[in-house]
Amino acid sequence: MRVLAVASEVFPLVKTGGLADVAGALPAALAREGIAVTTLLPGYPAVMAALAGGEAALAIPDLFGGPARLLRAAHAGLDLLVLDAPHLFARPGGPYAGPDGRDWGDNPLRFAAFAAAGARAARDMAFDAVHAHDWQAGLLPAYLAAAGSGPRTLFTVHNLAFQGQFPAALFPALGLPPAFLATEGAEYHGGVGYLKAGLWFAARLSTVSPGYAAEITTPEGGMGLDGLLRGRAAVLEGIANGLDTAEWDPAADHRLPARFDARRxxxxxxxxxxxxxxxxxxxxxxxxxxxxxxxxxxxxxxxxxxxxxxxxxxxxxxxxxxxxxxxxxxxxxxxxxxxxxxxxxxxxxxxxxxxxxxxxxxxxxxxxxxxxxxxxxxxxxxxxxxxxxxxxxxxxxxxxxxxxxxxxxxxxxxxxxxxxxxxxxxxxxxxxxxxxxxxxxxxxxxGQDLSWARPARRYAATLRALA
CATH class of the missing domain: 3.40.50.2000 (Glycogen Phosphorylase B;)
Incomplete structure (x- = not known):
């Protein structure tokens, strides 16, 4: 089974939080379950420098104001597709903000383009399923729904507090059907909700622990989306994150003054x-x-x-x-x-x-x-x-x-x-x-099994149900 994972950050190439760790570690664990994962991420300068090019896989003549292409590459055991769109991602600073710490003003278009490119790759490159992560990829299921074809999507929420909410005036620039700006769609409190779109249009939903999956269906923990999440409870599951136990191993960690294990x-x-x-x-x-x-x-x-x-x-x-x-x-x-x-x-x-x-x-x-x-x-x-x-x-x-x-x-x-x-x-x-x-x-x-083995089995079963 071939799965396209879509994440705005992936360890070790770019990281601001736990999303990168999950996106970086889960593919290897899924490979042991017979699932081949290709991960799409934006071509930030650090990513392009680390990969030193790549093989052109798909050309997109006009992606939200400029030409773009998807490059196929490999790094640290990951099979990658990199969105090379210099007009959107070739700039200093972090993934979401400039050197001054302020969010880029065009982030709504940058990550709409990222989601649109992911939908295009999912269709044109014949993936069996898509695994989209967080609001930056939230519009991807909407673009697939608008196209009327392509694989089904698992949408994973890593933190419901970050929702990607933008003014409704942005919506015409997204290239989605006008009918999608509705309560039963991407509309959220009069604006456009990227995370809301993912929660509405994806075939299945997950979040990163069973406890959190329960909390976000309550008014106290749902941050305004609890009603939608209760309505989709039948396709929502919580899968606790694992840990890359090879990367995090005190017996082999060369950064430590003294390595140790449970016996020492x-x-x-x-x-x-x-x-x-x-x-x-x-x-x-x-x-x-x-x-x-x-x-x-x-x-x-x-x-x-x-x-x-x-x-x-x-x-x-x-x-x-x-x-x-x-x-x-x-x-x-x-x-x-x-x-x-x-x-x-x-x-x-x-x-x-x-x-x-x-x-x-x-x-x-x-x-x-x-x-x-x-x-x-x-x-x-x-x-x-x-x-x-x-x-x-x-x-x-x-x-x-x-x-x-x-x-x-x-x-x-x-x-x-x-x-x-x-x-x-x-x-x-x-x-x-x-x-x-x-x-x-x-x-x-x-002595606990903190690895990705058990979570990967859960993800594998969910992804196979999409195919």
Whole structure:
């Protein structure tokens, strides 16, 4: 079976979040299920430079204001189609924003073109099914519906908060039938909803954990789309993300000062020492809490800063909302040697946080799936998470009953509460002081199958149902 995956970012070529990790890892896992995936992504400058050309596969004389072509290439085990459209993608900055951090004003047309090119490839290159990801590919099922032919689509939502909503005045430029700008179509609150279009026109829907699939059908979690999602519940499923366990392997990670596995947990001490040195933290008999991620309200960073126990240390790596960056720096300034902050993102440093911290905090107010808690489990850092979305699906709360049954892997609390998060952190700190019990907790987390094998079987069954 031949599947065209369509994603606006793919690791290791371009990444801003978890979408890239999924799009980069899932094809290899699906190959083991007998499904051949070709991934379409935009020809950003970094992508074009990494691929150094490619074989022309399909010419598009006029794609939203200029010529374009699809190039066939291979990279890091991925079979790729790259949309070479210089008038849309040959510009500095990131995938969605310029060097000044502001979104490109023509993003609606850039990603409409991306979706239209994906629909053209799906039809002309005879794929059996399409797997489209997030709002940037949301119009693809609409273009296929407008054409009246082509394979059916699985549309996966990675985060319902990012919906691709634009003014209705844009719609005539999209080249879709006027009737598609309707409640039963792409119209959303008087404008055009790219994600809404994907949810309406795709044959099947998925999101990245069972818990999140349930949450988004509720008024509290559906962000205005819960009615549509309830109406399509029969074709909506939640499939928890996996982890590329070859890429994320503490026994083979060359970025770490000391590699280790579940049988050699003592080697983590060298990573903890390096982590403390990098974040200017004092040597102390105190649990070291790590955080890696966006500094945002969604991620609960304000809760973590407020709930940090006085007898714990914190190493925080990330960037995001200016107010939270300032609050993190202020906490570090008021607590030298106990709180360390590095603003920005560095892959090697992120690995060191996972490999050196004692606990990994992920107190998100909502979390579609999350990869941070999976990385932390893999690297022997029991996570402290909110009971939300994919976090609830992937972390087993180590309460007394679970510990008695040797079943816990981390610590959970209700989302949105600093006092409850503080209690969970203190509960984790108390168990950390029981070295044998803590080592058993670490080994349980590290011993889980966190790979893409089980999720890939679910995706394979769903994709085969489309053919």
């Amino acid at each position: 947990l003592g080697r983590r001490a060298a990573n903890r020492a390096a982590l403390r040195a990098r974040f200017a933290l004092a040597e102390a008999e105190a649990p070291l809490i790590g955080f890696v991620g966006r500094l945002s309200w969604q991620k609960g960073v304000d809760l973590l800063l407020a709930a940090l126990p006085v007898d714990a240390q914190l190493a925080l790596l990330g960037s995001g909302e200016p107010g939270l960056e300032q609050a993190a720096n202020a906490l570090a300034a008021a607590n030298p040697g106990r709180v360390g902050v590095v603003l920005g993102y560095d892959e090697a440093l992120a690995r060191l946080v996972y490999a050196g911290c004692d606990l990994f905090a992920m107190p998100s107010r909502f979390e579609p799936c999350g990869l941070g808690q999976l990385c932390a489990l893999r690297y022997g850092a029991p996570p402290v998470v909110s009971f939300a979305g994919g976090l609830a699906d992937t972390v087993v709360n180590a309460n007394d009953a679970a510990l008695a049954m040797e079943a816990g892997t981390g610590f959970c609390c209700a989302p949105g509460s600093a006092p409850l998060l503080g209690a969970a952190l203190r509960r984790a700190g108390a168990l950390w002081r029981d070295a044998p019990a803590w080592a058993a907790l670490q080994r349980r987390g590290m």
